Amino acid sequence: MPFHKDAKYIVFEKCLLSLFNSCPVCTRACNVCPRRRGTFIAIDQLCPHCEFFRQWRSQPVIGSTPVGNLQLSAAIYCSGASFLKMQKVFRAMYLKMHTYDAFRKHARTYLEPAIIHKWNEDQNMQLHYLSQNKNVILGGDMRADSPGHCAKYGSYTMMDLQTNNIIDLQLVQSNEVGGSYHMEKEGLRRSLDLLEESGIKLDCIVTDRHPQIQKFLKDRKITHYYDVWHMAKGLSKKVEKLSKAKDCGLMKQWHKSITNHLYWSASSSDSGPEKLAKWTSIINHIQDIHTHSDPAFPRCQHELRVSKDHSKWFQPGSTALNRLQRVLINKRVLSDVEMLSPHYQTSTVESFHKVILHFAPKNVVFPFIGMLCRLYLAAMHFNENAGRPQLTTSKGKLVYKLHFPKAKKGGHTVKPVKTQATFCYVISLMNTVFEEVVRDPLPYLDGMQKIPVPPNLSSQYDRPSMEEAVAQHVSRFSQGGV
Structure with a gap:
């Protein structure tokens, strides 16, 4: 059995050292000298009477690296846990652990090269499969590493909406494109370039309503659809806000129906004009008018009923109807309705973004390669458990x-x-680390070093010496008056 698959136990120090107190030859007291390195301990036992000597090790050593230390680093990294939090747990138990510097050394030398290698292998298989498919429908969206518009990283996700598998992830740093607003377009461009190099022919792509994305895909002559949920969410907020105004309370009763009608208009239509005709029919419908002038949708499909309660319908020319009409059928909304996706949506991409939060929380800052590897781990976990x-x-x-x-x-x-959920990808990564990477890490390090790493955001500024910074530091509370 490989070393890393052997079972491990928690052993108390006194119980362990008691095994070496007496000499196994003459049974008299021995000199015991323990030496520790992280989770590894070596004990030298020397009998001063019969000169018996032996050295015992708690775990095997590969080169100069104890297997237990490396496996603990690999388990923490591959499972998406935090080393610092695990360190607090170990300290609370008085359980010995290696340092953060050792963990980072393991990550740079063995773990991150293995993760990148494993992701590239899996991705190449998926791209080869998609290149044989003539009907490829993809969904794309960007996720920022922090809330708001001050993000450092933007990760663009490309998903095969027919299988819900992540096929590509592109990590963009804001100083590569001149600001966080442009990261989504750059991530999409890199992803589409990779797909084209792999010989994949897109049928269409579904995204949100980002203006830059719309123009970019139009220039590349790619069929583009909008995700219904993103549009429904925006309209829902506007209708809810209007419903709080004076004489607009009736909108609360129609709020859910308007949202449902948007979904139905997109899913039941075969063309853009038909979507538009069905969507604009909502203005007539809420006035109890169920025949329409547009030949693409001449009448409502529900059974006609005579309503006795006229208070539940909007009255022609009323303030509420005029305000609602400006929200639902303005020029921007009408142009977007025609581009709504009739089949697949990007809700699964949003679900994947929740998985990323486990591996790369937004309150933690990671280096570029570290962030990229955590995105790959999230994609491996999602692809394994999506179905x-x-x-x-x-x-x-x-x-x-x-x-x-x-x-x-x-x-x-x-x-x-x-x-x-299953975690077979973690077992596979462990096998790769201990059976391949540890023996010869150079080929895997070469693959990682081919990834272009942008300079840090602070590299464009002058860095003062520590002595100057400390000398200039003055607390706000100790500053003199103006």
């Missing part, structure tokens, strides 16, 4: 759970409970 089946009871009944999202303000949704 998990729904959990069933012993009687074969499907299991669900109630979810109360903040956006619904007390409302709920029902979500299926999936089976337990």
